[in-house]
Amino acid sequence: MNAREGEFTAATGGGPAGAADAGERNLAPGTQSPHAPTATQPAAGRALPHESARAQVAGTATYVDDIPEVRGTLHAAPILSTVAHGLLRGVDAEAARAMPGVRGVLFAEDIPGDPVLATFVHDEPVFARDKVEHVGQVIGLVVADTVMQARRAARAVQVDIEPLPAVLDVREAHAKQSYVLPPVTVRRGEPEQALAAARHQLQGQLEVGGQEHFYLEGQVAYAVPMEQDQWHVYSSTQHPAEVQHWVAHALGLENNAVTVECRRMGGGFGGKETQAGHMAVWAALAAHKLRRPVKLRLDRDDDFLVTGKRHPFAYDWEAGFDDTGRLTGLKVAMLANCGFSADLSGPVADRAIFHTDNAYYLGDVEIRSYRCKTNTQSHTAFRGFGGPQGVILIEAILGEIARHLGLDPLDVRKANLYGVEDRNVTHYRMKVEDNILDPLITQLEASSRYRERRAEIARWNAKSPVIKRGLAITPIKFGISFTATFFNQAGALVHVFTDGSVQVNHGGTEMGQGLHTKIMQVVADELGVPFERVRCTATETGKVPNASATAASSGTDLNGRAAQFAARNVRDNLAAFVAGLDGCGAGAVSFRGGQVISPKTTRGFDEVVKSAYANRIQLWSDGFYRTPKIHYDKVTLTGRPFYYFAYGAACSEVAIDTLTGENRVLAVDILHDVGTSLNPAIDLGQIEGGFIQGIGWLTTEQLVWNDKGLLATHAPSTYKIPTAGDLPPHFQVRLWHEGNREDNVGGSKAVGEPPFMLAISVWEALRDAVAAARGDGLAPLVAPATAENVLRSLHG
Amino acid sequence: MHSQTIRFIRRGELVSLGNVPPARTLLEVLREDLGCTGTKEGCGEGDCGACTVVLGEAVDGRLQYRAVNSCIKLAHSVDGLAVWTVEDLAGPDGTLHPAQEAMVRCHGSQCGFCTPGFVMSLFGVYQNYVCQGKPVTRELAQSALSGNLCRCTGYRPILDAAVEMAAVPKVGVDEAKVLAQLAQLRGSHEAAGYMAPDSLDELLSLRAAHPDAQVVAGCTDVGLWVTKQHREFAQVLDVTRARELRRIEQHPSHIVIGAAVSLSDAYDALVQDRPQLRSFAERFAGLPVRNAGTLGGNVANGSPIGDSMPLLIARGARIVLLRQGGQRELPLEDFYTGYRRNVLAPDELVGSVLVPRPQPGELLRAYKISKRFEDDISAVCLVIRMELEAGRVASIGIGAGGVAATPVRARQAEAALLGQPWTEDTARAAAEALRAEFQPISDMRASAAYRQQVLGNLVQRFWLESQGARGINLERIAIGEVAA
Known part of the structure; x- marks a missing residue:
């Protein structure tokens, strides 16, 4: 089904004349753009631009910090440990509380649910309690009318820490058997004998540094209290379901009270998988205490100090x-x-x-x-x-x-x-x-x-x-x-509206990698409609639940298939309907080029959709996929x-x-x-x-x-x-x-x-x-x- | 004419804002006061370019366009200018500007967060090159986009877009209209707490009357005191509007660069005299910072890792300090008394820098060592100027950065060279003298040992280059030169 473009090539250094086959960037002025609807061509396999590209270049693509703020929104800033390891003896926030615009300060005792984050290992406090374990660990938050008021006041909080010896070097940690998890060994054969018998032997050491993600959009979350102790959290996250789970856990609520939404991230690279959960939990706790919407947008320096990196x-x-x-x-x-x-x-x-x-x-x-x-x-x-x-x-x-x-x-x-x-x-x-x-x-x-x-x-x-x-x-x-085999599952929803336009929603998140675009292509082809008839909406825990993180390169594999299956269900409904009209088998009905083709008649997709609706045919469906063959x-x-x-x-x-x-x-x-x-x-x-x-x-x-x-x-x-x-x-x-x-x-x-x-x-x-x-x-x-x-x- | 409000032209209309605190940034005004969230904050320190906007200013009857970082630009500083943000480029019917259209066609946006900044840097290039009928080469694009970071694309499609935008049907700015509007806004700006006089007399009298006012020029460092140290200022004195300080004067023996001349313009003048400085000039921060910052500000700020001072010291530049009814002039190296301390009196301002023109036979090389070639701060900066007579060193100037608490003149190394025959042995002795002269610190940019080792090695590079060696500096190496 994919009109593959043979060997797709791009070269640099050639300027406009140098790379004739690199997509469309060498179009002569006035040449028709290949983005124009080409109803007869499948969408998959084409070098279509990112679904948000036109909005992004115009500054109209919305990121969490761009969402119009609800009236009464407050802003939070973190109070950070200045010591790598120590006993947290006390905090004095009086000076901060007295500063202009400050509405509140919160610490671990303000957590209504579990003061330990709902991570797999359950070893990380929401806010440092009793001890601090790195420079930049978050001890609490200051909440104020403006971002800068909150940040100024956060620095005015006096934190009393009794320093303890810190382990900063990985080899020192290993020598002291300082581990976060037990060691693991994988072994095959008899390597000692093989080494001893080898014609040549070498040994050595190597050090490889870590890496800061440096997503251009820093970490941000915006928690809005809703009626009846429900919460809507806008989060720049690769894993909305985990954010939902963590927020509910910290607030002492069931997951069904929390909805997490992410339209897009300004880059993720793994840095907004678990780390985004911290922001959301902190913002939600502040919103819970103050009963006001609270946004937490980290300053870039704080983002570096607070969040984890690639492992050295x-x-x-x-x-x-x-x-x-x-x-x-x-x-x-x-x-x-x-x-x-x-x-x-x-x-x-x-x-x-x-x-x-x-x-x-x-x-x-x-x-x-x-x-x-x-x-x-x-x-x-x-x-x-x-x-x-x-x-x-x-x-x-x-x-x-x-x-x-x-x-x-x-x-x-x-x-x-x-x-x-x-x-x-x-x-x-x-x-x-x-x-x-x-x-x-x-x-x-x-x-x-x-x-x-x-x-x-x-x-x-x-x-x-x-x-x-x-x-x-x-x-x-x-x-x-x-x-982790159980993560290899995904869900999606495909809605066909009565005008023949299509909306897809799935559990994956868009961080710039073009996931939504690819999924729109897959859905368009499954329904045989032009790419332009399909839109993808914000990832939301209330639409597709329990979704895995968009990670492990698997976003398209998992969610693309789920969306394909959802679209296939709708297509099957329409095919059965047309088969009934034309007295043919459903398998003889095909969908392409915006048309529905039976052995007897060719109809427009929109026309079929309209009559199917009138005949009470379901025009939307879910789809579910789990990766076969894997076990471990x-x-x-x-x-x-x-x-x-x-x-x-x-x-x-x-x-x-x-x-x-x-x-x-x-x-x-x-x-x-x-x-x-x-x-x-x-x-x-x-x-x-x-x-x-x-x-x-x-x-x-x-x-x-x-x-x-x-x-x-x-x-x-x-x-x-x-x-x-x-x-x-x-x-x-x-x-x-x-x-x-x-x-x-x-x-x-x-x-x-x-x-x-x-x-x-x-x-x-x-x-x-x-x-x-x-x-x-x-x-x-x-x-x-x-x-x-x-x-x-x-x-x- | 004085105005209490900030007034600037945007989308062809006058924007007027009252009661803006002196330390409020342009980005805060755009995003929070005007609700224009297309412009993004990536770092708050002028190093990523996500917040780039373009300023338009009437200069000699023409509009001059400059891409700048709005995150460290004080809002008051755009009074009297035209401002374009990413929301202002598309046509009323939504037709994308060529800079935007090219980015779409070339797949130049992925996550899209850096994109508005790139689009605005491209818009600056579009106005300054495409609209002037000048070609946009890949090299030009790399230089013009040096202050914009992208973490997704790897840049290739964005550089393609820079070249591609000339192929999209042209869209121009109605310059006559903007110039007419700007003419209505001309004059000094003095709002509560923010003073930006347009004459030197007024500036010096305000300096004398308000010695505690925070003096700013392009604000590319002071802006970080606001965003990162959260400082607030009761009063700000902005020197960049005083017309006498905005001039570059060419004299037979030297050029005079006014303290309010942007780094871009100042380096253009310096490169004109010494073309070998081009890559050094382009490695000074990124273009938006060079467009906003001033040479006078770089010098007055006196950071030990500022790149202008080693160059100016090596060239024997002198600094002119002004006060009401008087002035004094001194060698630049004598201006500094300690880490970020200088001889400036409370009623004085830096007026200009006097840079001697090149002498025939002058050998001058500026070396910058940093982790990254573009938009980085020096671990070590070394500038050597040498004149030879009959094979002997007749005149020598060595300026160094990153090796002491201030920018410095390497007097001991100079002494090891002056009058000596210029031989490999002399160069080796000078390298050792230079290594012995300074005790640099270790920090996140480099260790002390590396700084010391490289200081001497750069003298060796200077020796080799003086002997005609080519292709030994990766800063400006061409692949053909290497592969030949």
């Missing part, structure tokens, strides 16, 4: 391998810096274990995972969800092995790839059934001229005293599905946690300055697998955007906590995400040509997270350049590769 990791590893660099034994200890509470650290650390293989067969292996407790923000979901921290380790190890043996790292990587007929079972006992790694990497190797460029770069480096270049190809194989034992971490894998590979070239450590990404070629694309423009946006975000994680985005545990990189002035100038001068993305081998919506594959990890090719290329500069086969580079870290890696 530290590793110890030992590898045994043969002369070709093929691994024969591996032992890994991975230390996840979880911060002060569990949050999602269990599943994040699990996914790091799952992805320690990346694209490679590990053989005899042991992975020990430690979920370390430190006195920092509680680290949380972030695009990739532990996957990047697993993948970077194995890529680092294979790079080390190649340099140790004097082999091309790509040859070592290829020697270790999963096989198709054998060597095809993961360390968690899942058979890899859809492996396209070898043909995909081979195609990229050729199209990027990898071998020639390696030789060119080696010659160039020999003549270049200051600047050294590096090149690397790394692949990705990323497991798609929530590892969470004690042994074995089974089939993933429905399928998404694949890709990237070839990246970089340059480093050996005087300063400054570095640049010069050229990137990507070949990535999205199955049959539902929307090539949106998929391209996810690949490019994810990749650049990955470059940020591994180069300029450095989180620095000082020796008191204060996060010193607290805002964009000090925390540097990529800018337009960091876009590689050559940046070409191509889509792999095959559909998903599993039965997934439209033959597509999930795309949100996998491309992020392709940026590891940049980091490996930097290590290649470092090794070229050093000349001793070593590249002791950590992540992120800031200028300082690169310079340090060149010496010692």
Whole structure:
């Protein structure tokens, strides 16, 4: 059903004439836009613009802070701990209460329900009580007439804390067995014997930093009390159902008293999965105490101090391998810096274990995972969800092995790839059934001229005293599905109105990734109507209940199928109706191009809808989907946690300055697998955007906590995400040509997270350049590769 | 003419606002007072660009357009100007402006939160380039969008949109009408607590009469005292309107840059004299900050990590301080007495900066080391100016930032060079002298050890460049240059 556009390509650097097939951006003036209704063409497979694009560019797309405020709305600001670890002996809010506009101050004793958040592990207080566990932990709120009054007064609250020793370093936490959750070990075969018997052995350590989400829209929630102790909460959240549950839990109410709504987020990236729940609970508690609507919009500095980041990791590893660099034994200890509470650290650390293989067969292996407790923000979901921290380790190890043996790292990587007929079972006992790694990497190797460029770069480096270049190809194989199997379900509602227009609502949330657009495309095609007849409405717990987080790249897979099923139910009703009119079988009635076609008659969709309504046919339906085939034992971490894998590979070239450590990404070629694309423009946006975000994680985005545990990189002035100038001068993305081998919506594959990890090719290329500069086969580079870290890696 | 209210032109109409506190920001006025929520707050410190708006000002009978950050712009500072926000671009029938249409066509918005800011930066480019018949290149777009952060797209589609917008049917501003409206608003602005006189005499007399008033120019740092430190000011004295301070004067031996000249215009003048400074100039913050901030403000603020001062010190710039009925002039490095402290008396203001023009044979290089190339603050800034006579160092100026409590002149390193033959050994000795001269701190930007090491390494880079080495600085490296 999908009119796939063959190999969709975008290239940068060519200007308007350079990329003739990149969607529609090279239309000559006056050419008809392909956005004009084209009733005969299916919607899926087309590079349609984001459903909100026209509103977003005009400034009319509404985010939570833009919603017209209900009369009497107050504003809250958090009171933060200034100490990383200590006993909370008391608070004095008198000065704050006396300040202009202040309407109230609240602390833990003002919580009518459970003072502990309804997280999985139930270990995180709503407001700090008795003790504080990181700088920035929220102790209470000040509520005032205006935002600035609340923020000023929050700083005037005197907090009396008796400092205790703080654990700030993940290795120190591990040494003290300071954990938020018990360690987990995954083991196959006899790695000790394999290591001992290996022809070559290497061991090493690695440190990889965390990452701030830096969604452009900061955390925000707006809680409005309604009649009869009901609550309407506007939340910038990836998980409205969880926000609903947390708010009800904190207010001591049943879930049915709380409705949570999210039309869109200004970016999420995992940072608005659990973290949005905190904002909503705080706003609701303030609204509950003051009996007024309350909005909580965090200042960016507070957002940095309060909310969790991507988990920083530290590793110890030992590898045994043969002369070709093929691994024969591996032992890994991975230390996840979880911060002060569990949050999602269990599943994040699990996914790091799952992805320690990346694209490679590990053989005899042991992975020990430690979920370390430190006195920092509680680290949380972030695009990739532990996957990047697993993948970077194995890529680092294979790079080390190649340099140790004097082999091309790509040859070592290829020697270790999963096989198709054998060597095809993961360390968690899942058979890899859809492996396209070898043909995909081979195609990229050729199209990027990898071998020639390696030789060119080696010659160039020999003549270049200051600047050294590096090149690397790394692949990705990323497991798609929530590892918690029960999350892999979704619901949707499709309404056809009497004029033939269509509304779809589903449990997923829109954070910019184009989910609503793709789902509108799927629904349009299911009903055979033009894309323009379909609208998607705000995600709301009262419409589709108990929805899973929009996370794990699964938004389209789950909700798209649910919406497709809902639309199919309506279509079936209409087909049966038409079949009755025309005396044919319902299966003979088809829907396309805005028409309903039976063997006897062709009618307009609107006309059929109108008569069906008059004949009391149901024009709306729900749809429900649950992912098949998956199962998984969470004690042994074995089974089939993933429905399928998404694949890709990237070839990246970089340059480093050996005087300063400054570095640049010069050229990137990507070949990535999205199955049959539902929307090539949106998929391209996810690949490019994810990749650049990955470059940020591994180069300029450095989180620095000082020796008191204060996060010193607290805002964009000090925390540097990529800018337009960091876009590689050559940046070409191509889509792999095959559909998903599993039965997934439209033959597509999930795309949100996998491309992020392709940026590891940049980091490996930097290590290649470092090794070229050093000349001793070593590249002791950590992540992120800031200028300082690169310079340090060149010496010692 | 004095006005008690803030008056500006928007959508062709006069907007008039009374009783606005002096420290209220333009963004607060737009979102909270006028209910225009299209403009977003991303960071509240002028570093993300989500709040970008475009200001129009009558300059020499023409409209000059500048994209600025509304989150750190004091609302009173737009009195007498025209203001465009993202809501103001589409036609009455909803037809999108070319900047907006191009963003849609190129898939330049995903979450959409940074989008209004990008659209406004693009609108600034549209007015200043497309409408002037000048091409929009990818390089220009990268520079013009350097102050706008996007976390979703990876920027490629947005840069495409910048190029694409020229291909959309043209839409212009009715400049004659806006100019006529602005002419009605000309004059000083003095509301309760906010004084913005349009003459130097008036400015200096207000300075003398209100020594405690917070002096502001472009407010790109003071704005953060408001948004982040929550400071309120009883009185603000805005120097940017005094016409005498808005001039750049070209003299045979030097140029005089008035204290109210924007960083954009000031750096344009400096780059005109020394084209090698272009990339250094473009790395000063992002364009919206350069459009709002002033060279005088950067100098008076005296941050040890401000990038103008090392350049000016290396070039032997002098600073002119003004008071009612008098003035004094001193070398810039002597202006600073400690961390953010200077010799300015309570009745004085920075009037201008005098920058000597390049001498024949002058070798000048400005190096900025930061985590990110664009829109970042220096870990280390080093500017070296050298003149050689018969192979010996005849004149030397070295300015450094990020290595001490103030911007500084590296006198010991200069001493190690002056009169010496310019050889690799001399360069090595100068590098060691420079490393020994300062004891930088460790902070979130870099460690002390890195700063010290890089100081010396930059002298080595200067040596290599003085010997004709090319392609050894990634700041302005071209792929062809590397790949050749």
